[in-house]
Amino acid sequence: MEIQGEYLIAGPRERVWDALNDVDILRECIPGCESLERVSDSELQAVVMAAIGPVKARFNTKITLENLRPPESYTMVGESKGGAAGFGRGTATVTLTESVDSTELHYSADFRVGGKLAQVGSRLVLGATRKIADDFFGSFSRKLDAGAVRVEVHGGAGRQPAPASRTWLAIGAALLVLLIWWFLLR
Amino acid sequence: MYEFNYHRPTTLAEAKTLLESNADAKLVSGGMTLLPTMKLRLARPTDLVDIGNIRDLGGIRVDAKNVEVGAAVRHAEVASSADVRKAIPALSDLAGLIGDPQVRNRGTLGGSIANSDPAADYPAAVLGLGATIRTDRREIAADDYFLGMFETALEPGEIVVAVRFPRAKRAAYAKFPNPASRYAVVGVFVAETGAGIRVAVTGAGACAFRVPEMETALGRKFAADSLDGIEVDAAELNGDLHASPEYRAHLVGVMARRAVSAAGG
Secondary structure, eight states: OOEEEEEEEESOHHHHHHHHTOHHHHHHHSTTEEEEEEEETTEEEEEEEEEETTEEEEEEEEEEEEEEETTTEEEEEEEEEOGGGOEEEEEEEEEEEEOSSEEEEEEEEEEEEETHHHHHHHHHHHHHHHHHHHHHHHHHHHHHOTTOEEEOOOTTGGGSHHHHHHHHHHHHHHHHHHHHHHHHHO | OOOOEEEOOSSHHHHHHHHHHOTTEEEESSOTTHHHHHHTTSBOOSEEEEOTTOGGGOOEEEOSSEEEEETTOBHHHHHHOHHHHHHOHHHHHHHHHSSOHHHHHHOBHHHHHHHTOTTOSHHHHHHHTTOEEEESSOEEEHHHHEEETTEESOOTTOOEEEEEEEOOSEEEEEEEEOTTTOOEEEEEEEEEETTEEEEEEESSSSSOEEOHHHHHHHHHOOSGGGGTTOOOOOTTSOOOSSOOHHHHHHHHHHHHHHHHHHTTO
16 A cells, blocks of 8 residues: 655755755655665665664665656665565655745655564554655655654655646647648638 | 573562663563464564562552552453452453453563553453553553553663552453454453543554543543544554544544443443
């Protein structure tokens, strides 16, 4: 199940994009992150101490940045192996949209667990994902802009019409231009 | 299992010292959540401080106004106590519905509310009755206690000593249990105490929460049909392979009606 959230951060989109690729900033914002190092351009290695309820365990996590479209969006894929307990895999797609003097950060995150971890914890996955994603993106946004606010999102549907109508507008405009040309050249 | 130090203090002061002197020490009461977690290696405390032998944490005390249950009192004890049954029958019903006989004979009230699992039963009674949580350093009102998933107002090292439940004029707990684990997919505790009517839900959200619209409606008329048309927003509710957030939202309404009927409404 996907979790979505949106934050409004003051400042240009490039600044937010740079921060999303800044290892030091990410390290400070990932809850329980003990170390984070860049392995390659798109790969990071993290050690995360997960402390939620009765669980307190250290996970080695490989983070890959996929679908890089600077300065607009990327997908962060995290994979952890918890030894005998099983494994966890999470993805978060982050999209940045420019508005007047601020940037809208939209994320959509998903997390899955496997092995024994799933047997005992599947009922907790949604809640835990919501909490971790909000902790991360919340502190990330506030780091860039102390007054950053979480914007209410009503499902994914609410966001779709804007780009769609813009596309139709573009098609309409193009048609209009073609029609005018056609009349003029006749 | 792996190696850890096991302590069994007999006083609260001793338990506090043990907890403070070992950074990775953990309190254990019934161990119904902590032990399975340790077996999975998802927690590896160096020291376990067993609080089951501390006299101050035991016992059930009933007076004209309240039922006070010690933190180390097991669910089976609450379920079978004649005094609790007489004072707040809904509380003994709830305790009798927790998990299976093994869990009820090991698990404790303090352990349940300190852990604050989103699907635990006791938080519904604590919040539904507007109980007071007594710790080694202060008293916390139920309304200020449950903060989120596995998150409570307890500070690091703070120990729950007892919970004081006010007697109710009428109260009932209805739950839709997971058929395998008996955890509450959704559980609703409805109560009318001297302080008014309260409706508390467990299993559905990150932690136990109240439904003010239902409380107002029941205040006008304490009957199941007063709740008709009141919907709970599914947006922040839990979802898993057993029940989606929307289904849980629906179950809150169904369980609330059943609880009101069982309480005589």
